[in-house]
Amino acid sequence: MTLLFMGLGLLGLSAFAFWYVWERSHRKTMKMPAGVDLSRSVPHRQEFELYHNVLSLCARKVRICLAEYNIPYRSHHIDLIETGSYEVISRDYLAINPGGLVPTLIHNGHPVYESDFIINYIADKATGSNTRLTPTDPAKRAEMEVWIARASLIGEDASRDHQRSAGQCIPPMTVPLFVASIRYIPVAKILEGLLFHRLKDRAAFFLIFKLIGLSGVVQVTRFRQIIQSARDAMVGHLRALEDQLALTSGDWILGADFSLADVSWMSLLHRLEETWWLKHILANHGLPRVSAYWTRLKGRESYRSQITALPHPIIDRGIADLNAAITRIPGWRALYEGS
Ligand SMILES: N[C@@H](CCC(=O)N[C@@H](CS)C(=O)NCC(=O)O)C(=O)O
Numbered sequence: 581m582t583l584l585f586m587g588l589g590l591l592g593l594s595a596f597a598f599w600y601v602w603e604r605s606h607r608k609t610m611k612m613p614a615g616v617d618l619s620r621s622v623p624h625r626q627e628f629e630l631y632h633n634v635l636s637l638c639a640r641k642v643r644i645c646l647a648e649y650n651i652p653y654r655s656h657h658i659d660l661i662e663t664g665s666y667e668v669i670s671r672d673y674l675a676i677n678p679g680g681l682v683p684t685l686i687h688n689g690h691p692v693y694e695s696d697f698i699i700n701y702i703a704d705k706a707t708g709s710n711t712r713l714t715p716t717d718p719a720k721r722a723e724m725e726v727w728i729a730r731a732s733l734i735g736e737d738a739s740r741d742h743q744r745s746a747g748q749c750i751p752p753m754t755v756p757l758f759v760a761s762i763r764y765i766p767v768a769k770i771l772e773g774l775l776f777h778r779l780k781d782r783a784a785f786f787l788i789f790k791l792i793g794l795s796g797v798v799q800v801t802r803f804r805q806i807i808q809s810a811r812d813a814m815v816g817h818l819r820a821l822e823d824q825l826a827l828t829s830g831d832w833i834l835g836a837d838f839s840l841a842d843v844s845w846m847s848l849l850h851r852l853e854e855t856w857w858l859k860h861i862l863a864n865h866g867l868p869r870v871s872a873y874w875t876r877l878k879g880r881e882s883y884r885s886q887i888t889a890l891p892h893p894i895i896d897r898g899i900a901d902l903n904a905a906i907t908r909i910p911g912w913r914a915l916y917e918g919s
Pocket of ligand 1: 636637638639660661668680681682683693694695696733734779782
């Protein structure tokens with residue numbers, strides 16, 4: 581009997597090992613550089629197609645950009661673990677973007693990677709449009725690039741570079757929402773990331789978040805320190821934005837004209853709003869120009885059609901649970917109130 585069980589166990593293990601090796605060899609992942617990959621062709625029906633996710637900061641930027649230019653696109657929603665499963669590392673999606681990240685724009689059948697590159701690429705292709713989101717003056721264009729970079733995710737290690745970019749503060753500042761939402765996602769879905777994701781530490785963090793929940797995460801000193809560092813750096817970035825808006829004294833970052841810089845900041849400020857940080861930061865630090873700027877951004881049609889019109893049930897429950905937790909759990913309240 582024991583021998584039979586041992587035999588069955590060995591058989592099961594060998595089958596798992598075989599499946600794992602086969603699966604890994606069909607899910608090769610690597611970091612993809614910014615740019616158009618002309619060597620790769622993707623089946624397509626429209627000039628522009630977008631592989632994106634409703635929650636992703638970078639994908640939102642690209643959706644807003646397409647909407648501002650009034651460019652129709654075919655939408656392919658790809659789940660991240662945050663929205664339910666690791667579709668980003670499915671065989672089908674890795675064939676399009678071996679980096680396993682969203683967004684990927686498909687232009688005439690070729691993938692274009694990295695959101696900052698993509699929005700500039702769209703601007704270059706939209707020459708026939710009446711809309712112009714890039715200044716012709718080279719100095720203004722350079723200024724726009726600085727503000728795009730400042731809202732950008734510049735690295736894959738969320739614990740560093742918070743002073744360099746507000747975008748880099750976003751993953752730690754989204755942790756509370758991730759923790760709140762991961763409650764609704766089964767552990768088995770997270771394990772797929774541990775087996776096949778290029779960035780295994782991300783999957784490991786989600787597993788920890790799932791296991792210890794909002795009340796546990798806020799008690800881990802290292803997590804608290806990273807969130808505090810991102811929060812404090814973000815206040816600095818928003819102060820710089822306040823100064824910029826005072827300097828240009830127009831409605832938008834560069835002055836009178838809405839640009840790709842505002843596209844990037846619309847996505848970033850929305851993330852700060854949905855994670856409840858914006859409300860607390862504005863209450864604690866004033867920043868009247870940022871507040872008025874945010875109201876103007878929310879008034880744009882692209883915000884409505886590409887952000888608020890695309891809710892997600894898991895994220896919406898996470899947002900509501902998080903709001904309750906900030907009042908209920910002293911550690912989160914202290915973090916949100918700035919201590
Ligand atoms: N620098 C890249 C960052 C892309 C990125 O990190 N995308 C995230 C969503 S905002 C993602 O796909 N995460 C999936 C995962 O880590 O599993 C860009 O700007 O496009």
